[in-house]
Amino acid sequence: MRSRARELLPQVLLTVLSIIQALALEVLWSSMRESPHLWNGGLAATIGWIQVLAVFLGILVMWLFYISIVFRYSWTPTISDSAVPFVLGVLEFTMAEMLEPDLLHYWFYVLAAIFAGASTSSVVILRRALADDANREMRDAFDYSIRETALQAGGMVGTLLLAGLIVHWRGPDGWIALFAVVIASLILMLQIGFIRSHWNRALHEQ
Numbered sequence: 404m405r406s407r408a409r410e411l412l413p414q415v416l417l418t419v420l421s422i423i424q425a426l427a428l429e430v431l432w433s434s435m436r437e438s439p440h441l442w443n444g445g446l447a448a449t450i451g452w453i454q455v456l457a458v459f460l461g462i463l464v465m466w467l468f469y470i471s472i473v474f475r476y477s478w479t480p481t482i483s484d485s486a487v488p489f490v491l492g493v494l495e496f497t498m499a500e501m502l503e504p505d506l507l508h509y510w511f512y513v514l515a516a517i518f519a520g521a522s523t524s525s526v527v528i529l530r531r532a533l534a535d536d537a538n539r540e541m542r543d544a545f546d547y548s549i550r551e552t553a554l555q556a557g558g559m560v561g562t563l564l565l566a567g568l569i570v571h572w573r574g575p576d577g578w579i580a581l582f583a584v585v586i587a588s589l590i591l592m593l594q595i596g597f598i599r600s601h602w603n604r605a606l607h608e609q
Contacts, residue, residue, distance in 0.1 A: 405479055408479060408480050409477055409478070409479055409480070409537075412473070412478075412480045412484070413473040413474070415485070416469060416473055416484070416485070416488065417469065417470060417473060419485075419488055419489075420465070420466065420469050420488050421466075423488060423489070423491075423492035423495070424462055424465065424466050424492075424495075426492070426496070427462050427492065427495040427496055427499055428459075428462060430495075430496050430499040430500060431455065431458050431459065431462070431499040434499050434500050434502045435455060435502065438451060438502045438503065440503075440504060441455070441502070446576065446577075446578075446581065447504055447576055449581060450504070450507075450575070450576070450580055450581050450584055451502060451504070453581070453584045453585060453588055454502060454507070454510065454584050454587075455502065456588055457514070457584060457587045457588045457591055458498055458499050458502075460588060460591035460592065460595070461495065461498060461514060461517060461591055462495060462499075463591075463595065464521075464591055464594050464595055464598070465491060465495065465517075465521065467595060467598045467599075468521055468525065468598060469488070471598050471601060471602050472525070472528060472529075472532075475601075475602075476528070476529070476532035476533075476535075477532070477535065477537040478528065478531050478532040478535050478537075479531070479535070483524075483527075484524075484528065487520065487524045490520060491517060491520050491521060491524075494513055494516055494517045494520065495517065497513050498510060498513045498514055498517065501513065504575040504576055505575060507570050507575035507580060507584075508567045508568070508570040508571035508575065509567070510567075511563050511564070511566050511567030511570060511583070511587065512563075512564065512567045514563050514587060515560045515563035515564045515567065518556060518559055518560045518563065519556070519560045522552070522553065522556030522557075522560070525552065525556075526552060526553055526556075529552070555597075559590050559593075559594070562586065562590065563587060563590065566583040566586060566587065567583075569583060570583050
């Protein structure tokens with residue numbers, strides 16, 4: 404049973420995740436069509452379209468996050484490993500629905516929750532995977548610091564929460580709101596860069 408679970412986990416996890424991500428993109432598309440401020444021009448539209456970009460990047464980060472783990476490591480799965488993608492999927496749907504300017508500060512809180520959930524899941528999985536003898540080569544070749552990963556994730560989550568508080572205080576339609584959504588998009592791009600770096604190191608690419 405353990406052998407079958409370890410063998411089938413990547414297929415099951417990626418199949419479920421691909422369905423969730425496709426649904427999240429559908430929700431994003433529907434939300435875009437139902438958000439008039441995106442098509443009226445002005446600063447509100449600029450903020451909205453950068454927010455749409457951030458949602459797309461968030462969906463992409465979630466996909467890259469999971470495929471990078473299942474392709475690089477082997478571990479004995481738990482029930483939570485199968486349940487977490489559904490929880491993160493619900494948060495993704497919520498984030499994709501919250502394109503209205505008045506909901507912008509809540510949007511930051513949901514994005515922070517996604518980062519916190521994905522980072523916690525990553526730390527838990529990596530801790531089990533690195534203790535598994537099947538990953539001895541990866542463990543010996545690369546000095547992954549779970550503490551450093553947790554601190555990095557905490558910094559990103561804190562930044563997103565702070566951005567949400569500032570937008571809540573100053574309003575969703577000014578230059579501060581624009582700067583905040585740009586920062587959120589840059590954080591997501593930075594996360595993609597981290598995943599790419601770890602992926603290339605694992606494949607011995609420069």
